[in-house]
Amino acid sequence: MNENIIEEKVDIQKLKSLDKKYYLHPTTSIHQQQENGPTVIFKEGQGIYLTDVYDDVYIDGLSSLWNVNIGHGRQEMVDAVSTQMGRLAYSSSFQGFSHDPVICLSQKIATMTPGDLNVSFFTSGGSESNETAFKLIRNYWKLKGEAERTKIIGLNRGYHGITMGATSATGIAQFQNMSTANAPDFLHAKAFQLDCELGDKSNPNYRESIRGIIEKEGADTIAAVILEPVQGAGGINIPPDGYLQAVRQLCDEYGILMIADEVITGFGRTGEMFGVNNWGVVPDVLTVAKGITSGYIQLGAVIIRETIRDELAELSSDIFFHGFTYSGHPTACAAALKNIEIVENENLVVNAKNMEAEILKGFKYLESKHPTVSKIRAIGLMGAFELFADRANEVPFEPSQMVAQKVVQECMKRKLIVRPVIFEGSNIITIAPPLITNKEQIGTIIEILSEALTVVEKELIR
Template sequence: MMKTDVHEMLIDLDKKHFIHPTSSLKQQHESGAPFIFSSGEGVYLTDTKGRKVLEGMSSLWNVNIGYGRKELAEAAYEQMSKLAFTNSFSSMSNEPAIRLAAKLAELAPGNLNAVFFTSGGSESNDTAYKLVRYYWKLKGLPDKKKIISQKKGYHGVNIGATSATGISPFHTLTNSPAPDFVHVDTFSIDSLKACIEKEGADNIAAFLTEPVQGAGGVNIAPEGYLQEVRAICDEHNILLIADEVITGFGRTGKMFACEHYSVVPDLLLFAKGVTSGYIPLGGVMVTDAIHRELVERSDGTLLHGYTYSGHATACAVGLKNIEILERENLVENSRLMGEELLNGFKELQMEFDFIGEVRALGLIGAIEMVHPITKQRFDSFIAPRVSEEAAKRGLIVRTVVFEGMDTVVFSPPLIINKQEVQELISIMRAALAAVQEEL
């Protein structure tokens, strides 16, 4: 069967049988998938038509060590050949889960030394909300159950995680958000203080934040913000949750983004980069103090857990992924190539007058689109047009076009080299030039 015939067959099957997440159902049904990828190597993907593209997003911010890493396949095969899976309920355990938990405790800042495993970021978020509420209940403070999060923050699509997400379109999919979630202005100390005063510290379980907001437009916490948040939480007896699902495992040029600010949260959420997307895995890390309280005060079963919590194969892949991150010094490469990426953004900013702010921290960054005269948003979004032109030229990026944003965002694999960064910038230059002709 010819490549074209295979591609058309897959398009037809895709339309009929595959309901895509976070996609336009109408567009998928009418037009089919823009790409059906069949293989990947390094920072590149190849589709069923034979088109090769540079993955400027690490898929969904997560393929940190790049595509085609046979070591991870071998680690999975070796573990599956011995013990693919056994449950972790009723205190059962397995060696890869134990070893990965210990390794994460070694890597995490401060005394974040105990881990609850999940299958991904949404589960990690919902787990954290339940754990903090359980924690306060055990301490005799059951009214401390509200979760404060930030506008433009993204935390997942489970019912709790959706409710914590501070992006309004996610709340209108259904008409039944979970109770006890409150949102404050992004990176605003005054807004946080006002919220605590209004809601009452005795009713607040935790404050939830991304050190760098990913899906909300790559908004980077200003220097001093997290330090002040830490102090406010301590003053008001509120737990601090850092959502590092996107930023963990080297994405920002540190193993965890909160290290940039020398802040240790009470809970740290992870997923994505822990296995570089090769197999689903996530988790919640808690401090020794919280772990100790949970152990000493509980007298029954912790009635929370997922079938695949501590999945042996997933944890074995996570261990090998971290080994590669460390062996190849990819966290430092993220820092260095992040500087190259930001320099490239600044060059583009000088060349195109409809580029507003550019920003990056390690290998996560953004370019904003603004009207060249008013410096306000265009009447119609420009970022999707830039993304489409980039895709035509062999570069995959994402756009953020809600809450008044018109932004192209980037998150390439941590293995990217200087030549590949330059290729990314070159394609963006051509895409921007094509859009400029239409303005």
């Protein structure tokens, strides 16, 4: 087989060899990939299913990377992209240049977002979106004569991407430790401290809360607070009722901007079009990617309030010296427009909300049958549960037992893709299937999870 061409009759062993030789995988053990080659080589997808080169069919229980919201293999997406490529595959948005797909997408997003979040800047993905938000906000404060406002407060267990600033905002040590240096002026608060954010100084976690950090650092040094409405990569951690409202009020109190990272939660994942809608909160900046195109092509966006755009225009006539080659990519914008049309026409946001009850029902079954399962949770079509050696007392398994990883491996044997979260010694199993997933398919996912848990528990519980 020519190394540059994948022939119709695939030489699978040759593919594995080429993968090991030439491909550096993201978020993968390089050592294991060099020893074993790729875990799976997929060749096609349809609906919630992926097929590998051996013709084995897997349930995509994670929407690949939380992003294939409308499912795989949608011909409408192929047609939309093909048509746009035939008209105008690419055109730059620098120097004020524009085109109809980016204009129409910007307008469409403005009809969907809460409040006056009506102005979009486009990127190629979530990391770029958050990186852009940080730069834009710091520029905003500089133009307002408050250049000392540079600090960004994120939350422990929050995830915001892998570029330098996005990694620095991320509250997961494994991502920060990958590099020998991180960007300055990023701080991390203990997540979900509702009482503290409301002003309870008697709480032992007060100094580690957002409010406590603001008071320690000085509000006039804080540019923004960034949080996910629901923490995704950190373990599908859902905030307590009132928490997002408290953070919004806290930011208003001190004149700090609030960024909602909706890269995972945006476009229907939580059973609302945007995660913040679950709590009636309007941030100052909202970042998106993933579900905006369901992964059919790369696209992200930073959506800001009109008032911020107006202030930027009034405060400076200089060029906005920030932009990516693919900002407002016309083919990507056409894909996003078609994707949003599918989400709306097929009522996928409503379906996500309805399937939340099915996930919780299934998780309750797992909790009743399996003594290790606890802390079940779901919102829309994303859910998680945790595994404990002694769940009554929340005694964790030893990290060396690799419990969550073993459950995921057993699921893979049964052709179900789910994700382990093992940060800080946790053993969390997460699912986030496409928004087209139905009741029967949720049932199948639960059955496989139960089979996998049974195998692992037999090994652990003697």
